[in-house]
Amino acid sequence: MESSSSASTSTSSSKTVIKRGTRILSEKPFAYVLKSKYRLERCDNCLEAGKVLKCSNCRYVAYCNRSCQQQAWTLHKHECPFLKRVQPRIVPDAARMLCRLILRLEHGGDLERGYYTEHGSRKFRDLMSHYAEIKNDANRLEHLESLHAVLTEMMCDNKNSSSSIVPNKTELMSIYGRLITNGFNVLDAEMNSIATAIYLGVSITDHSCQPNAVATFEGNELHVHAIEDLPCLDWSKIYISYIDLLNTPAQRRADLKEHYYFLCVCSKCIDPQEMQQMNAASCPNRNCDASVNPELSECGSCGAAVTQQLRLDYEEITKLTQSSLDSMKEVAYLDMCKLCLAKQAGVLHPLNVWHVKTLDAAFEAAIDVGKWSDALTFGQQLLPGFAEYHGAWNPLLGLLHMKLGKIQLFERRYKEAVHHLQEAQRILTVTHGRDHRLLLEQLRPLMLQAKHEMSC
Numbered sequence: 411m412e413s414s415s416s417a418s419t420s421t422s423s424s425k426t427v428i429k430r431g432t433r434i435l436s437e438k439p440f441a442y443v444l445k446s447k448y449r450l451e452r453c454d455n456c457l458e459a460g461k462v463l464k465c466s467n468c469r470y471v472a473y474c475n476r477s478c479q480q481q482a483w484t485l486h487k488h489e490c491p492f493l494k495r496v497q498p499r500i501v502p503d504a505a506r507m508l509c510r511l512i513l514r515l516e517h518g519g520d521l522e523r524g525y526y527t528e529h530g531s532r533k534f535r536d537l538m539s540h541y542a543e544i545k546n547d548a549n550r551l552e553h554l555e556s557l558h559a560v561l562t563e564m565m566c567d568n569k570n571s572s573s574s575i576v577p578n579k580t581e582l583m584s585i586y587g588r589l590i591t592n593g594f595n596v597l598d599a600e601m602n603s604i605a606t607a608i609y610l611g612v613s614i615t616d617h618s619c620q621p622n623a624v625a626t627f628e629g630n631e632l633h634v635h636a637i638e639d640l641p642c643l644d645w646s647k648i649y650i651s652y653i654d655l656l657n658t659p660a661q662r663r664a665d666l667k668e669h670y671y672f673l674c675v676c677s678k679c680i681d682p683q684e685m686q687q688m689n690a691a692s693c694p695n696r697n698c699d700a701s702v703n704p705e706l707s708e709c710g711s712c713g714a715a716v717t718q719q720l721r722l723d724y725e726e727i728t729k730l731t732q733s734s735l736d737s738m739k740e741v742a743y744l745d746m747c748k749l750c751l752a753k754q755a756g757v758l759h760p761l762n763v764w765h766v767k768t769l770d771a772a773f774e775a776a777i778d779v780g781k782w783s784d785a786l787t788f789g790q791q792l793l794p795g796f797a798e799y800h801g802a803w804n805p806l807l808g809l810l811h812m813k814l815g816k817i818q819l820f821e822r823r824y825k826e827a828v829h830h831l832q833e834a835q836r837i838l839t840v841t842h843g844r845d846h847r848l849l850l851e852q853l854r855p856l857m858l859q860a861k862h863e864m865s866c
Contacts, residue, residue: 524610618649766795808837
C-alpha cells in the first residue's frame with residue numbers, strides 16, 4: 411500500500427483495455443492471522459466457519475479438517491510451542507501477526523516474491539515501513555512496546571535467553587511498520603473482518619476515495635477486480651480504498667494520515683461540494699429537496715430562508731446523532747436509531763452522512779431483532795446514500811440489495827425481491843466475479859427461489 415517511487419517505476423503496462431469486472435489480480439497471503447475472537451469458530455487455515463478441532467499440542471488454534479491442519483503445519487510447527495507457552499492467555503492479534511512475520515522471514519520468506527504482473531513483483535522488504543513517522547508517533551511506539559513484551563514472553567526460552575529469535579527493536583519497528591501500513595482486513599462474504607493479512611503483490615496499489623478497483627476475498631485469497639473500464643493494466647493508475655468511505659473528507663483524511671501517514675489529495679477529498687453535501691441540512695421549504703448549507707442565509711435552489719432555529723436544531727441533532735452512533739459502535743439499538751431518525755426528519759438532508767450512518771445502524775439493528783418491515787423501510791432509504799458515497803460498484807451496495815431481496819423473499823414480496831437480487835447480481839458479479847461462492851452458494855439460490863415463487 412502507498413507504494414514507493416522505486417516500485418512504481420517498475421510497473422509494467424499492458425495496452426489491452428481492461429473491462430469493468432475483470433479480475434486483475436489474485437493472490438495468496440504472505441502471512442495472515444485469524445482474529446482471536448473467531449479462533450474456536452473458524453478454521454485457522456482456510457478461515458471457514460464451522461466445527462473445528464484444536465491443535466492437540468498448543469490447544470490454541472483449530473482446524474476444520476486434517477487437510478487444513480497439514481497445510482498449516484509448515485508455519486504452525488514453528489509457532490506452536492510459542493502459543494503453548496502462553497496458554498491459557500489470548501495472544502493479541504497484532505502480536506501473533508508479528509510472530510508469524512518474524513517466523514516467515516526467519517525461514518526463507520525474505521526471498522519470497524508476490525507478483526502483480528508477469529514480471530513485476532515485490533518482496534517483504536519492498537513494502538514501505540514508515541520507520542521515521544512511527545519513531546515520532548507516541549501512540550504507535552507505546553503499542554509496539556506492549557507487543558515487544560508479549561513477543562519476548564512468547565518467543566524467548568527462559569533457560570537460554572540468547573536463543574530468542576525476537577529481532578532487535580529497530581528491526582522489529584520496521585516489521586511492525588510494514589504490517590500496520592500494508593495489512594489488509596480479510597473480510598467474509600458479509601464484509602465482516604475475520605483476519606489480518608499481508609499480501610506482497612497487491613501492496614503496489616495506492617489509495618483513492620474514488621477507487622477504480624476493489625479488493626474482495628474468498629477464504630484467505632485476495633482478488634482485485636476493476637470497477638471501471640481501464641485503458642490498460644498500469645498499476646500506477648489503479649486505486650483501491652483503504653478506509654470506510656462513509657465519512658466526510660476531513661474524517662477520511664484524518665484517518666489516512668493517522669494510519670497510513672499520507673494526506674489524501676484525491677478528487678473527492680479536495681472537492682468542497684463533497685463536504686457540504688455530507689453535512690447538509692434539509693431545505694426549510696418542504697417542496698424543495700435541495701441540500702442546504704446551514705451556515706448560509708438561504709437555500710441556493712428555492713431561496714427559502716435558513717432560520718436561526720434551523721441552525722440550532724441542526725447543531726443539536728447532529729451532536730445527538732454523533733454521540734448515539736459512537737455509543738453503538740459494538741451493538742446498534744433499534745429504539746435509539748428510531749429516536750435519532752425521528753429528530754433528523756426535516757432537519758438533516760437525506761444525503762447527510764450522519765443520517766445515512768443512522769439508517770445503516772437502524773437497518774442492521776432491525777435485522778438483528780427480526781423487525782423485517784422496519785428493515786425494509788430503512789434499507790430502501792439507505793440505498794441512495796450507499797450509492798452516493800460508496801459508489802455504484804461497491805460490494806456493500808451489492809450486499810445491501812441482496813439483504814433487501816432476501817427479506818422481501820421472506821415477506822413474500824417476490825417481484826421486489828427479484829428486482830433487488832438482480833441488482834445485487836449486477837454489482838457483485840463485477841466486484842467478486844461470477845465464480846465467487848457468494849454468488850454461487852447464496853445469491854443464485856435466492857434468485858432461483860424468488861423467480862420460482864413469482865411464477866407460481
